[in-house]
Amino acid sequence: MTPVATLELRPGKERSLQRRHPWIYAGAVARVIGRPAPGDLVRVVGADQRFLAWAAFSPESTIRARAWSFLEHEIPDDAWLSARVAASVARRAHLTRRTDAIRLVFGEADSLPGLIVDRYADQLVVQLMAAGVDARREAIVDALVTATGASRVYERSDAASRQREGLPSREGALRGAVPVAAVDIIEDGVRYQVDVVRGHKTGFYIDQRDNRRRLAQLAAGKRVLNCFCYTGGFSLAALSAGAAAAWSIDSSAEALAVAKTQQALNSIDSPAHWIQGDVFDALKRFAADGQRFDLIVLDPPKFAPSVQHLDRATRAYKQLSLAALRLLEPDGRLLTFSCSGAVSVDLFQKVVAGAVIDARVDAQMLERLAAGEDHPVSMTHPEGEYLKGLLLARL
Numbered sequence: 001m002t003p004v005a006t007l008e009l010r011p012g013k014e015r016s017l018q019r020r021h022p023w024i025y026a027g028a029v030a031r032v033i034g035r036p037a038p039g040d041l042v043r044v045v046g047a048d049q050r051f052l053a054w055a056a057f058s059p060e061s062t063i064r065a066r067a068w069s070f071l072e073h074e075i076p077d078d079a080w081l082s083a084r085v086a087a088s089v090a091r092r093a094h095l096t097r098r099t100d101a102i103r104l105v106f107g108e109a110d111s112l113p114g115l116i117v118d119r120y121a122d123q124l125v126v127q128l129m130a131a132g133v134d135a136r137r138e139a140i141v142d143a144l145v146t147a148t149g150a151s152r153v154y155e156r157s158d159a160a161s162r163q164r165e166g167l168p169s170r171e172g173a174l175r176g177a178v179p180v181a182a183v184d185i186i187e188d189g190v191r192y193q194v195d196v197v198r199g200h201k202t203g204f205y206i207d208q209r210d211n212r213r214r215l216a217q218l219a220a221g222k223r224v225l226n227c228f229c230y231t232g233g234f235s236l237a238a239l240s241a242g243a244a245a246a247w248s249i250d251s252s253a254e255a256l257a258v259a260k261t262q263q264a265l266n267s268i269d270s271p272a273h274w275i276q277g278d279v280f281d282a283l284k285r286f287a288a289d290g291q292r293f294d295l296i297v298l299d300p301p302k303f304a305p306s307v308q309h310l311d312r313a314t315r316a317y318k319q320l321s322l323a324a325l326r327l328l329e330p331d332g333r334l335l336t337f338s339c340s341g342a343v344s345v346d347l348f349q350k351v352v353a354g355a356v357i358d359a360r361v362d363a364q365m366l367e368r369l370a371a372g373e374d375h376p377v378s379m380t381h382p383e384g385e386y387l388k389g390l391l392l393a394r395l
Contacts, residue, residue, distance in 0.1 A: 005034025007044045007055065007065055014046035017053050020380040022067040022108050024055060029064050032057075038166065039135025041068070041076065056113070056132020060166025066113035066132055078139045084112060085143035092374050099187040101194070103206050103374040104148070108381045114161075117144060118202040120183040120194045124153045125202040126174065129161045141174050152176035156202050160305070171197075182258075188213050190240045191265045192233065193258060205233060207371035207387050208299070211335065214369070214391065215297065216241035218333055222294035223247075225286075225327065227279045227320070232259030234297045234335075236266060245271040247293070249282045283323040296324045297335045304340035313340055314351050321355035325363065328394045335369065337389035345388045352390055362395040 009017075013028035024044065036042050036057040042065060044053045051072045055065035068076040088110040095102050105117035107129070114130025124144055128134045134157070141153050153175040162169055172178065182193035187209060196203040212234055215224075219238035226235045229248035236259070239246050250256055256274045263272050275282060279300070298320050304313035317338060324334055338348045345368070356363045369389030377385040 004040050005032055005036035005042045005057065007032055007042045007057070008049075009044065009046050009052070011047040014050075014052055017044065017067065017070070020067075020070055022055075022111075022113050022378075022381055023063045023383075024053075024065040024067070026062050026064040037135075039131040039133075041132075056130065056135070058131040058165055061131070061164055063130075066108075066130055068111070068113070068132070078136075078143075081112075081136065081139050082143040082146065084110070085140065086147040088112065089144075089147040095374060099185065099209065101185040101187055101192070101204060101206050101209075103372075104144075106375050107384065109376045109378045109384050111378075114165075115140065116202070118204075118206055119148065119150065120185050120196060120203065122150055122152060123179060123183045123196060124148065124150045124175075125196045126153060126155050126157075127159065127202065128155065128157045128170075129159060129165070131165050131167065134165075134167055137174070145175060150175075152179070154179060154196050156196070188216070188237070190236055192231070192236070192262055193265070195258070200230060205230065205299075207339075207375050208233060208337075209372045211337070211369050211389060212237040214367075215295065215335060218295055219243040223292075224295045224297070225249075225293040225324075226297045226299075227283070227324070228298070228300045229255075229259065229274075231255050232262060232272075232274070234299065235259065235272065236262055236268070238295065239263070239268045239270050239272060240266055243270060243295075245273070247273045247275060249275045249277060249279050251276065251278060280319065280323070283320075283327065286327055287323065291327065292329045292332075293327055294329050294332045295335070296328055296332070297337075298324055299335075299337045299339075302340045303338070304342040307342045309340075310342055310347075313338075313343060314347070317343075317348065317351045318355045318358075321352045322359050325355060325359040325361055325392075325394060328361075330394060332394050333366075334363075334392040334394065335389060336392070337369065337387065339387050341383060341386040343388075345385070348388050349390060352392070356392075364393045364395065365390055366393050367391040 053067040115133040116127035157170040194203040220242035224246040226248040235246040235248040371387040
């Protein structure tokens with residue numbers, strides 16, 4: 001792709017690009033030389049006209065451009081794009097020993113800003129969340145088919161970030177037919193069904209793979225409570241590992257129906273209680289009934305979509321953690337998570353510590369938890385670290 005314009009930055013605004021941070025905010029741009037369309041490749045220079053990066057232009061976004069490459073001789077054409085996709089796929093190849101559900105491309109962490117690609121068996125699901133990757137849709141799909149051998153590619157570009165880019169929501173088959181049934185996958189020996197058309201995110205919470213395995217390692221003979229269970233990923237991992245029983249709460253009757261189907265697929269006979277309702281209300285009822293649990297999972301939806309929601313989000317995280325700690329047996333374990341990028345690891349730990357204090361219990365943090373290795377974090381783009389968690393032991 002030939003660059004058609006130049007982005008010149010204001011004096012002093014070149015430092016983040018020199019440190020290889022891929023985002024260029026609108027306030028950093030002094031002028032645009034030329035008339036680039038959304039997604040066009042632009043040459044980014046400093047106030048002194050020195051080259052900084054090749055980037056994709058996004059006139060509607062506060063992130064005015066996203067860097068593809070920081071090397072002047074490396075102009076990101078289709079061959080470059082294909083090689084970068086192939087490298088990203090190859091880095092995950094070893095995960096097929098555990099699962100056929102893998103995140104193949106994770107945006108900025110794989111130097112492909114705005115591109116998310118998940119593989120479920122022979123089905124690929126893509127999210128094109130920025131103007132640059134949206135403009136290069138066909139080249140990206142061709143590269144993915146070549147790198148994976150998959151013949152079915154479905155698009156789920158339906159997240160709010162598309163709106164911030166000035167892009168309409170898009171869904172539909174890019175290769176092959178629209179999936180008419182759930183895709184069967186296996187993760188660490190447990191069978192799941194993934195609805196790539198209507199499910200959350202791209203259909204499944206791939207990012208929690210390692211944390212489901214961690215729960216399974218603790219679950220034998222235990223009473224497990226899984227809050228915001230969706231289609232029961234944590235519950236099924238625990239039950240398949242020998243949990244005595246599991247109570248799973250979600251507001252979606254449809255998700256719970258899938259969970260029950262998956263329980264049957266895995267021939268799980270241990271008691272599994274699927275409860276439709278509000279988690280906060282359910283925790284109050286458990287407390288009133290004197291229920292106690294050995295393992296509790298808190299995996300709520302994104303409480304803080306932006307920094308403007310932090311106060312409300314921290315109150316919710318604290319309220320959840322407080323209620324869970326009061327339901328936890330002595331020597332019990334709590335796995336608590338936040339998927340809000342606006343909530344830092346340190347802030348989340350402080351919020352949970354506040355809940356421990358208010359619950360008047362003693363607890364130790366045994367481990368920090370995070371997304372699996374197919375969701376890496378670029379050292380120059382820490383904003384990519386969205387999922388954080390803690391494993392606590394109540395003493």
